[in-house]
Every structure is written in C-alpha cells, then in structure tokens.
Amino acid sequence: QVQLVESGGGLVQAGVSLRLSCTASGRTFSSYAMGWFRQAPGKEREFVAAINWSGDSTRYADSVKGRFTISRDNAKNTVYLQMNSLKPEDAAVYYCAANTLRSQIGISSMNGRQYNYWGQGTQVTVSS
Numbered sequence: 001q002v003q004l005v006e007s008g009g010g011l012v013q014a015g016v017s018l019r020l021s022c023t024a025s026g027r028t029f030s031s032y033a034m035g036w037f038r039q040a041p042g043k044e045r046e047f048v049a050a051i052n053w054s055g056d057s058t059r060y061a062d063s064v065k066g067r068f069t070i071s072r073d074n075a076k077n078t079v080y081l082q083m084n085s086l087k088p089e090d091a092a093v094y095y096c097a098a099n100t101l102r103s104q105i106g107i108s109s110m111n112g113r114q115y116n117y118w119g120q121g122t123q124v125t126v127s128s
Helices: none
Strands: 003-007 010-013 018-025 033-039 046-051 058-060 068-073 078-083 092-099 122-127
Touching: 003 092, 018 033, 018 092, 018 122, 033 068, 033 078, 046 068, 046 078, 058 068, 078 092
Parallel strands: 010 122
Antiparallel strands: 003 018, 018 078, 033 046, 033 092, 046 058, 068 078, 092 122
C-alpha cells in the first residue's frame, strides 16, 4: 500500500508561481515512478508530468512544457511540481499518482491507468 498526500495548492494570480508537493508513505519511494495529473471542472483528467524513480527522466504534457518542472527528493519521499507562469487554464484539482509497478517512464506514463495509487488532490485556482 502507498499513501499519497498532496499540498501546496491555492489561489494565485496569473503569471505567478506555485509549487505542489506530494509525500508518499508505505513503500520504498525510490523504487517507482510518479506522475502529476489534473482535472478541471467539466473536463476529463489529463496528464501533466511524470518522473522516473531516480529523477533523471521526465515527461511533460505539451500544455505545460517549459513552464512546469517535476522533481523528486527520494530522501524525503516527496515529488514536486513547480509551476511557473501560471495561466487561468491551469486551474484544476491536481493529483499525484504512483506507479509502483514501474521504475521507468515512457509514453504510457501519460495514461492515468498506469498508476495504481492516487492522492486526494489539491486545488489550484488561477485568477486572470
């Protein structure tokens, strides 16, 4: 079992930065891949970013590439999502997810079905 707890969401103005954190417990954090997803009201959940077990391989959705950065600190069992130059269209509930069956990432990491554990989500609201 893996428990994931997100934090760091909030209400911000467009153009500013925000950093989300997701702390994991229950299994060896450094052995599996992690991802961030988001879901806006009335929309389907969408992939944001993924990172492999060591942090040296990442993947991003085109919509956030160049603005968002995913990273992890295995000593702290935490994965981060640094969000810069936020736009109103970034507003959503952000979820972190763990894929404990894989340590590496690939194209399939963009599919939420690859992840077997999910956090409860943290709300990000961006005002224009």
